[in-house]
Amino acid sequence: MESVSTTATHTIKQLLERQPLTAAKVVFAWRVAAGPALSRAANAEWSGDGTLTLRARGAAWQRELERAAPVLKDRLAFLLGQQVVRKILVIEDTHA
Numbered sequence: 001m002e003s004v005s006t007t008a009t010h011t012i013k014q015l016l017e018r019q020p021l022t023a024a025k026v027v028f029a030w031r032v033a034a035g036p037a038l039s040r041a042a043n044a045e046w047s048g049d050g051t052l053t054l055r056a057r058g059a060a061w062q063r064e065l066e067r068a069a070p071v072l073k074d075r076l077a078f079l080l081g082q083q084v085v086r087k088i089l090v091i092e093d094t095h096a
Helices: 004-017 023-039 059-081
Strands: 042-046 052-057 089-090
Touching: 004 023, 004 059, 023 042, 023 052, 023 059, 052 059, 059 089
Parallel strands: 052 089
Antiparallel strands: 042 052
């Protein structure tokens, strides 16, 4: 028996596989991978070279996102494939 969250993640992965690769798709996957709190802590931007830039809402969130980056990268690889997000860059958004 699978948990509801595991089933939901696998279902989202299957739905994403059918969609073309766009920045919106990657940002949506980021929100799923990060969960509610972390996804509110940063604005995400994806570039076609494989870089996901996270603009953190302050220095504290920047540190948390940097610590979480390896786990987030693994989750994004599961949802999108290994070569879609190659690098996660976390910067502080000084305008937040």
